[in-house]
Amino acid sequence: MKIVALSGSLRPESSSTSLLRALAGLAPDDVSVAIYGGLDDLPHFSPERDTEPAPPVVQALRELLTGSDAVVICTPEYAHGMPGSLKNALDWLVGSGEMVDKPVAALSASPSPEGGASARAWLVQTLTVMSANVVPEASFAIGLVRTKLDADGSVSDPATVAALRGVLTALRNATR
Template sequence: MATVLLISGSTRAGSTNTAVIRTAAALEPERTRVYTGLAALPAFNPDDDADPLPPVVAELREALAAADALLVCTPEYAGALPGAFKNLLDWTVGGAEMPGLPVGWVNTAGVAAPTGGRGAHTELSTVLGYVGARVVEQGCRRVPLARAQVGDDGLIADPDVRAEITAALDALVRTSAEG
């Protein structure tokens, strides 16, 4: 069975992006794994991208190497990827885990967001292309989400949102099975 690694690009406790990741894990616990080390990653320094890697970087790369696909959900800050998430992506450049890895994302930017998260996802596409990841268009979804849609348990109950999350996961699993 294919395993999809789930990463939230937000370090915010009440993030709708993290709620999507938690919901994906709750919907598909057998075929997902959540990476939670974003906030612990040191600032990327090419001098440190050598063995032995910082332990948290080694954990990130091990999680990516064990995954058959990757689903991310990231906010947009100041028209681009959040710094902490870009830092995570920078740590993948020197590794061999990303080339060919099927990747999708769920964009939760609300309808009032000035660009709808376009800046972050344009930047994400650029970085993913640079590291050789395989962007799966069917695994990329725009699902505007309000904080009020996230329950006290940190999950999203809305069946339409859950269907979109499941569709993104299905597309990634299907693509990883195709090779």
Template sequence: MRLLCICGSLRATSTNMALLHALRDTAPPGFELAIYDGLGELPIFSPDDEGERTPPQVSRLTEAVANADGLIIACPEYAHGVPGGLKNALDWLVSGEAPIGKPAMLVHASPRSMFARAALREILKTMSLTVFDGAELEVSLIGKKPPDFEPILHDPVIRDMMRASLVEFGRFINR
């Protein structure tokens, strides 16, 4: 099971990125999680640059999405919305075939992201992704600094919860 993880934050010490790394490191056998690292390199979306003029950074994203069995998106909330960089990446994908029918799971490093969660679900469904409506993985790292991430993300209960979420998402993908 090849899953592509996308973090909506560009912050160097992102709690959402820390959560994605922990998910990757905790993945059960049979799961391969790759973390997309090009969000900040994508040019601002313009429909004029699609097709023959598609920038190579966009082609790399599209190929990564197309080759994945599913997507895992960790998204912070900025001003009650989806961060611009993530929305920009999704805009680049919206008119192509790569996301159509692709299973997607949302994971969260903050319990305070309800507006972004709702907006992101709507965006993904509009793009014809199949959003996993099972129990969302939420590991609260809000207000924590990087040294504080490790004990939380290595807690056996949290690790079991992460593995269980991946297994459930894998079942959803295989349906």
């Protein structure tokens, strides 16, 4: 199974990205997790910029997703929404269709107890409109995230490790 992981945060020290790295580290040998690093390079979406061929960075994202079996998105919450850079990436994929029927884990993470639930709700709404297959068993908000990460960004909290393993299992079941 090939998984593409998208973090909604551009911060090098991002808790969302740390969780995705931890997920990648938990993947069994027959599962690859590629963490997409191009969010910051995507131009602002506008329909007339969606040319044929598309801008190379957009094409690269689309090809990465076409070659994937499943996607994991972990988003922070900015002012109760997903960050604009993540929404921008999704906007580039609305018309091209790579997310149609794609099993997706929709995660959010925040230092707040709610874990960015409002941003996650918006993310799920957007993915649903895009006809992605949001997998409920793989989708949840991670609250108090700073207490769940070690100083180096790794994850040793047993409940979080189990939850991330559960994401991999649920995505595998969804791709069968």
